[in-house]
Amino acid sequence: MLLRTLLLTIFALATGPVLADEQLELGKKVFLEQAQPSCTVCHTLNDAGSAGEIGPNLDQLKPSAEQVSNAVKSGVGIMPAFGDSLSERQISAVAKYIESVTRK
Template structure:
C-alpha cells in the first residue's frame, strides 16, 4: 500500500494531478473521482498499461510490479479499506 500511495503522487505524470482520491489527499479535476468510481485492481492495472481516454499508458515508464502496486492501492484506498 505504501509503494502504491507513493507512486500515485510521484509517477510522471502523477495520478494525483488528474484524479481525486481522499486517501492520497489528491483533488484532481480532470479524471474520474476514484472514491466514487471504486475501480477494482485489474481495471486500474489495465488503464495504467493501456491508457484510457485522455489518460496516457504507463507501461513504458512503470514496471509491472509498480503497476500492480499502484492498482492495488487505488482499489483498496477508493473503497476505504
C-alpha cells in the first residue's frame, strides 16, 4: 500500500506540471482564438498581447479563476455569456490562464 501511494505521488508530481502547462496553453488559445468574439477585442492582457479598452484591464484587475469562470459562463455588464459556446474545459482553462498570468 505504501509503495502504491509513493508511486502515485511520483506520477502526480511528474505529470502535474505538464498537465498544468497544457491547460494554460489551452486557456491562452481560448482567450486569443476560440471565444467568439475574442476576449482580445475587449480586454487588455499583456501576456496575450491584447489591448482592448471596452472591458476591464485584466492585468490591473487580477481576477481569480473563480471570478473569471463566473463572468465567462454568465456574462457581466456588457460582456456576453459564453456558457453555451465554450465547454467547461475551455472555461476552466481560460480562467486559470488569466489568473496565472495576472498574479505573477
